[in-house]
Amino acid sequence: MERTSVCTRKTKETDIAVRLTLDGSGQNDISTGIGFFDHMLDGFARHGLFDLTVKVKGDMHVDCHHTVEDTGIVLGRAIAQAAGDKTGIRRYGHVILPMDETLALCAVDLSGRPYLGYDALFAADRIGGLDTEMVREFFYAVSYSAMMNIHLKILDGGNSHHMAEAMFKSFGKALDMATMAEPRMKEAWTTKGSL
Numbered sequence: 001m002e003r004t005s006v007c008t009r010k011t012k013e014t015d016i017a018v019r020l021t022l023d024g025s026g027q028n029d030i031s032t033g034i035g036f037f038d039h040m041l042d043g044f045a046r047h048g049l050f051d052l053t054v055k056v057k058g059d060m061h062v063d064c065h066h067t068v069e070d071t072g073i074v075l076g077r078a079i080a081q082a083a084g085d086k087t088g089i090r091r092y093g094h095v096i097l098p099m100d101e102t103l104a105l106c107a108v109d110l111s112g113r114p115y116l117g118y119d120a121l122f123a124a125d126r127i128g129g130l131d132t133e134m135v136r137e138f139f140y141a142v143s144y145s146a147m148m149n150i151h152l153k154i155l156d157g158g159n160s161h162h163m164a165e166a167m168f169k170s171f172g173k174a175l176d177m178a179t180m181a182e183p184r185m186k187e188a189w190t191t192k193g194s195l
């Protein structure tokens with residue numbers, strides 16, 4: 001069974017459509033109106049081996065805030081929907097991902113409870129059209145919208161482009177691990193009955 005979800009969301013600020021296939025090959029078609037953010041989502045999809053379409057029309061005449069935050073909300077929903085009842089998957093995923101001088105840690109748990117642990121200090125305020133403070137807002141939105149636990153830390157950093165890119169790629173790899181099938185597990189990983 002292909003684990004695919006389609007999610008749309010339209011407000012006065014943004015109009016967003018996301019299609020996510022967890023068991024993909026990294027193929028993606030992304031246009032958010034922010035070139036650097038497209039580059040980040042491409043890294044997420046490619047390194048998570050997710051097929052991903054993201055189409056965003058956002059109020060970029062204001063700034064990048066609504067566009068990035070709302071994309072996180074819709075991507076989070078798409079993750080939750082595609083993961084379904086989470087039976088027979090690994091649930092946890094983690095990676096320590098190097099990118100030149102940068103070293104990023106990402107650990108995730110598809111726990112059904114939102115949490116973001118975030119530790120990254122960017123030297124630059126902005127990378128292309130993306131305000132660096134929006135990296136945190138994006139992952140925060142994904143965490144509550146997907147109802148998942150995300151820990152992201154820059155263990156060693158330098159170049160802001162590398163730092164952001166390592167975080168998005170590491171999130172892709174950790175989420176890929178968490179959503180992989182664990183055939184030995186016939187039910188959900190919890191004594192509570194469901195996640």
Ligand SMILES: [Mn+2]
Nearest residue numbers: 039161162165
């Ligand atoms: Mn790059």
